[in-house]
Amino acid sequence: DLVEMECHRWMSKGVNIKYEVRGNRKGYKAGALKEGLKHDYVKDCQYIAMFDADFQPESDFLLRTIPFLVHNPEIALVQTRWKFVNSDECLLTRFQEMSLDYHFKYEQEAGSSVYSFFGFNGTAGVWRISAIDDAGGWKDRTTVEDMDLAVRAMLRGWKFVYIGDIKVKSELPSTFKAYRFQQHRWSCGPANLFKKMMVEILESKKVSLWSKIHLCYDFFFVGKVAAHTVTFIYYCFAIPVSVLLPEIQIPLWGVVYVPTVITLLKALGTPSSFHLVILWVLFENVMSLHRIKAAVSGLLDAGGRVNEWVVTEKLGDANKTKPNINGSDSIKVIDVKLTEPDVKLTEPLVPKLVKKRTRFWERYHCSELFVGTCIILCGCYDVFYAKKGYYIFLFLQGIAFLVAGFGYVGTLPPSTP
Known part of the structure; x- marks a missing residue:
């Protein structure tokens, strides 16, 4: 698929990039993330950047987020803001933009500014791997594995930072x-x-x-x-x-x-x-x-x-905008190692049935x-x-x-x- 082709293209240029696929869907997204952290090459990494299939980070994303983790060992998570490429598509997407803008601008930013708890949004964030391990790793007991991990990390004394100036393109x-x-x-x-x-x-x-x-x-x-x-x-x-x-x-x-x-x-x-x-x-x-x-x-x-x-x-409206690919594409390396292929992530887990009378x-x-x-x-x-x-x-x-x-x-x- 497209992800595999892109990975092979960067491999041919000498970039250390891996393409991994699970053979099952046990645990859904939490299971995929948990499985991804088991690979040997992850043991040499300190941080993990996470993006859903429709998210398009800028090429300097890691350069702007990793320093918060490097210079403050108490920080477990750096969460960035979502920017929507199809917010003007219809009234439904406009309403979602209003709700999510309030969530990020007031709820997330307020929690971060007063050193209080705020939830991980499941994507467009960077985690310290040692904090994930300390909190007990990814668990599939609910459908909000991101919030589950964030709460457990907070109970272990870890801190979170929200950076509203860093925006990652995504689709509603x-x-x-x-x-x-x-x-x-x-x-x-x-x-x-x-x-x-x-x-x-x-x-x-x-x-x-x-x-x-x-x-x-x-x-x-x-x-x-x-x-x-x-x-x-x-x-x-x-x-x-x-x-x-x-x-x-x-x-x-x-x-x-x-x-x-x-x-x-x-x-x-x-x-x-x-x-x-x-x-x-x-x-x-x-x-x-x-x-x-x-x-x-x-x-x-x-x-x-x-x-x-x-x-x-x-x-698929997120694909209508061209991501900034200047410089190193290290974002894609972390994305494909720890999530499943784009094609499968955009398909519902419940198989589509043959068309019948509704x-x-x-x-x-x-x-x-x-x-x-x-x-x-x-x-x-x-x-x-x-x-x-x-x-x-x-x-x-x-x-x-x-x-x-x-x-x-x-x-x-x-x-x-």
């Missing part, structure tokens, strides 16, 4: 189906990891009580569970029900002022998309339904998809359609009976649910013959 999923799979993994995995590691975190003796509280309450409970739950219950349940029940009164500051301030602050991370803030909020409310279901299944360890890893399908409940998202219909009915009730003035929001939110339910979000995947 542009189909709604692929985005839903990704968000399920990103919501279910952390909740399941929280359940499995809560006792271990509380019993750790190398971190302070404040660090334990921050990790359990702020990072896991609030950030990975409560945020989705509160968003859905408040916007998609409490406000619609308050229209039907006169006894429920939500003050104006709770309906308008506080949510507006929070939303505007979060939208500042992507000024170019500020005009889309209302649509973004409506879409995030829709996704909160999917995320809360995933988080609950992770906490309860219920359902067959808790530990299911489905690689996020992308349409049933209604498989083609559409019935939960979104049901919630959207209920919200619109509540809006109609407000117009004719309740007169509370919430109908504008209810109609907009209900339509957003219906649009997502019928699948009119993102781009359509290329048709297969």
